[in-house]
Amino acid sequence: MQTAVSTPPINLYDLDREALSMLLARWDYSDYHAAQIWDYLYQQQITNISAMTDLRPALGQQLLAAARIDPLTVQVAVDSSDGHTRKYLLQLGDGETIETVLMYFKGRATAC
Structure with a gap:
């Protein structure tokens, strides 16, 4: 069978x-x-x-x-002491996690 x-x-x-x-x-x-x-x-x-x-x-x-549809979910968000960056721990749909950093500059922001 x-x-x-x-x-x-x-x-x-x-x-x-x-x-x-x-x-x-x-x-x-x-x-x-x-x-x-x-x-x-x-x-x-x-x-x-x-x-x-x-x-x-x-x-x-x-x-x-x-x-x-498995959107990312924010597990942790931490701001730097100077307020110019924010670090994220994101969870993927499969349970794995990734880190990313959002950096703020005059007139723009960049993700890494």
């Missing part, structure tokens, strides 16, 4: 714009639909596929079945 092998859901944040378009093309959706999803992720900052309300219902169902 064979057992079914399940494919883990795709984290949409793992896909760049081209990879998202390619995924949707394999599912027979156009680049227009990729642009809709991209806008939800990066402009509207939607973190729940069910909240993508103007997608075709079939596409929404396919995303719910095959994809997920």
Whole structure:
């Protein structure tokens, strides 16, 4: 007897714009639909596929079945004593953590 092998859901944040378009093309959706999803992720900052309300219902169902959205979560944020930097410990969707630093300069900020 064979057992079914399940494919883990795709984290949409793992896909760049081209990879998202390619995924949707394999599912027979156009680049227009990729642009809709991209806008939800990066402009509207939607973190729940069910909240993508103007997608075709079939596409929404396919995303719910095959994809997920794992935003970063801030675990720790520490300001420097001079107030010019802030260090973050961020948790990824898989539980791993990364560090980043936001540096404030006159008229701009830089992330490292």
